[in-house]
Amino acid sequence: xxxxxxxxxxxxxxxxxxxxxxxxxxxxxxxxxxxxxxxxxxxxxxxxxxxxxxxxxxxxxxxxxxxx
Amino acid sequence: xxxxxxxxxxxxxxxxxxxxxxxxxxxxxxxxxxxxxxxxxxxxxxxxxxxxxxxxxxxxxxxxxxxxxxxxxxxxxxxxxxxxxxxxxxxxxxxxxxxxxxxxxxxxxxxxxxxxxxxxxxxxxxxxxxxxxxxxxxxxxxxxxxxxxxxxxxxxxxxxxxxxxxxxxxxxxxxxxxxxxxxxxxxxxxxxxxxxxxxxxxxxxxxxxxxxxxxxxxxxxx
Numbered sequence: 001x002x003x004x005x006x007x008x009x010x011x012x013x014x015x016x017x018x019x020x021x022x023x024x025x026x027x028x029x030x031x032x033x034x035x036x037x038x039x040x041x042x043x044x045x046x047x048x049x050x051x052x053x054x055x056x057x058x059x060x061x062x063x064x065x066x067x068x
Numbered sequence: 069x070x071x072x073x074x075x076x077x078x079x080x081x082x083x084x085x086x087x088x089x090x091x092x093x094x095x096x097x098x099x100x101x102x103x104x105x106x107x108x109x110x111x112x113x114x115x116x117x118x119x120x121x122x123x124x125x126x127x128x129x130x131x132x133x134x135x136x137x138x139x140x141x142x143x144x145x146x147x148x149x150x151x152x153x154x155x156x157x158x159x160x161x162x163x164x165x166x167x168x169x170x171x172x173x174x175x176x177x178x179x180x181x182x183x184x185x186x187x188x189x190x191x192x193x194x195x196x197x198x199x200x201x202x203x204x205x206x207x208x209x210x211x212x213x214x215x216x217x218x219x220x221x222x223x224x225x226x227x228x229x230x231x232x233x234x235x236x237x238x239x240x241x242x243x244x245x246x247x248x249x250x251x252x253x254x255x256x257x258x259x260x261x262x263x264x265x266x267x268x269x270x271x272x273x274x275x276x277x278x279x280x281x282x283x284x285x286x287x288x289x290x
Contacts, residue, residue, distance in 0.1 A: 005272040008239075046271040051240065052255055061272070062237040065226040068268060068275035 006044045007051060009036060013058035020050040020059055071096065071171060076117045077143045078191045086185050093177040097170045105170070106162040112150035114172050118142055121168025126161045126245070136246040137206065138199075139165070148196060151175050210248045213288070218247050219257050221286035223267065227276050237272070 006028075014036055021029045021036060029050060030039035038044070051059045071094065073079045073087045082090075096119075099105060105116065108127060116123075118140055125138040125146055137160055140146060150156040156175060173181070182189045209218045222243065238246075244254045258274070261267045266282055268275045276282060284290045 046269075048240075048255070048269070052252075057241060057251065060239040060241060062239045062242075063269075063272055063274045064236050065223055065238060065274045066276070067227050067279070068277050 004042065004044070005046060006038055006041045007046070007048075007059050007061045009038070010058045010060070011035070013056050015056055015058075017055070019053050019055065023049050023053045025049060072119065075119060075143050076145065076171065078117070078145055078188075078195050080143075082185075082187060082191065086188065089184070090173070090181060090188075093173050093181060095172045097172050099164045099168045099170060101164055101166045101168075103164045104161065105164065106147060106158045106160070108158055108160050110158050112147060112153075112156035112158050112175055114174050115145060115147050115151060115178050116162070117145045117171040117173075119169040119171055121170075122165040123168060123170075124163050124165055126163065128161065133248075133250075134245045135210075135248050136242065138202070139242075139246070145195065148192065151178055215247065215249055215253055215257055216260075217285055217288055219243070219254065219261075220266075220282045222247060223261075223274070223276055224279070224282055224286055 016031065016034055016036060018031055018036070021031055025047065026040070026043040026045060028038055028040050028044045030037055032039070046061060048061045051061050071091060073082075073090070079087060079090065099121070105123065120142055123140045123144075123146060124136050125140060127135050127137060129135070138146075146162055147158060149159055182192065209221060213221070226238070240254045240258070241251045244251045247254065258267065258269075262269060264281075266276070266278050266285075268277055281290070
């Protein structure tokens with residue numbers, strides 16, 4: 001199990017449009033066998049670009065809120 | 069059953085004999101993540117107490133927008149209000165976030181316990197009063213606060229509650245449902261807060277940097 005957090009991908013909402021794959025600045029996501037996968041999860045910086053770009057709300061980053 | 073009744077706010081200060089009686093009417097229920105527990109408008113058959121895990125209390129508009137009324141954690145209770153209504157219908161939907169362990173007492177049994185133990189009725193009244201105040205605060209924020217103000221208040225409340233076993237992780241969609249808005253607006257507002265130096269994104273953490281300015285924003289002074 002990876003000790004870094006990656007965004008959650010809801011396969012039921014995902015229509016495999018590939019937008020998140022295109023916009024990810026680190027190339028973490030990939031299309032494989034008609035599915036979006038985290039091909040290089042260790043490269044994910046949790047920037048939230050995939051979540052913001054998904055038109056179907058299929059990607060979600062969760063955050064813990066606290067004082068610095 | 070080995071139930072930690074002291075973990076439940078309403079039962080915390082009750083004497084042992086009363087706890088034994090309550091235990092006799094209680095059932096334990098383990099609920100998987102993202103599982104609906106209650107639907108608004110259905111008949112109220114039981115009250116629920118959270119021993120472990122978290123539960124979202126929500127209402128759905130006709131347009132399909134979901135409003136999170138409360139995100140409850142360990143020690144909290146829900147579906148208490150319809151117990152006292154002539155036509156007992158669940159007022160809201162309830163759904164687990166992660167895995168949850170609930171203590172369930174049937175409506176009729178709960179009413180019998182309240183009849184038998186005035187101390188329990190007092191504890192329940194105090195708890196309901198606290199929750200009502202929280203709902204009044206939410207109604208005020210939804211009706212009167214712009215998103216920036218509402219979001220600042222939400223962030224402060226969450227950050228101050230760390231360690232109190234409240235819901236810890238929030239997605240932007242969750243926050244939007246809590247604030248009665250949409251994800252894009254929450255995302256844009258958080259980014260603006262970041263540009264203004266009020267918060268910082270650090271991987272899965274949103275760190276609040278400037279209490280004074282955030283509080284000023286939450287109070288509507290900015």
